Amino acid sequence: MLDTALSWKHRATYYTCRQKVQQVQEALMKGKDDLSLCPYCVECTQYTQAQKKVKFIxxxxxxxxxxxxxxxDHPNSVGSCPVCEGEKSSRGDAPRDEAQTFILHSLHRRFPTIITQECIESWEGCNAELWLTVLKCPRYSSLFSKVFTRE
Known part of the structure; x- marks a missing residue:
């Protein structure tokens, strides 16, 4: 029963991740001038009270x-926009779209087993529409397979 619950949780996490990637794709397609997603948590900011939001210059x-x-987490960056001053391309060059790159790293922090470091390296510089087409649910490793392989 535990294995079934863990399998369900694994699939639910994947579908949550997929939904987030779809939200990013839709938000970036609307325009980068007024992104309605918080790049850190990748949640909508549109309906958040003004006193609970921060907008940089x-x-x-x-x-x-x-x-x-x-x-x-980044005390040396206080006062700077995390997108503009934060995470840069893992390739060493300047990313094509800093907001998209920052969001990709945020998704990796939230879903490290689904959006892996390999995904970051191959998706940086690509249009966010591509992310959804290549996103795959990692294979669930059953508790039973771990038990039987130890013996």
Whole structure:
């Protein structure tokens, strides 16, 4: 029964990840000038109260608790927009779209077994529409297969 529950959780996590990637794709297609997603948590900011949002001069907007969490983890970056000053391309060159790259890294932090480091390396610089077409659910490793392989 536990194995069935874990298998269900594995699939549910994949579908949540897929839904997030689809939200990113739709938000980026609408336009990068006023992105309605917090790049840190990849959740909608459109209906968040004004006092619970932060918008930098560059135009990138975040939930207040997300930007505070980012600054706690990156104390040398306090006052700087995480998208503009944050994570750069793993290839060493400047990314084509900083917001898209930052969101990709955020998705990796949230779903590391689904959006792996290999995904980041191959998806950076690609249109977000491609992400959804190549996103795959990793194979679930049953508890039973682990038990039988130990013996």
């Amino acid at each position: 560059c135009g990138h907007g975040y939930h207040l608790h997300c930007i505070n969490r980012w600054f706690q």
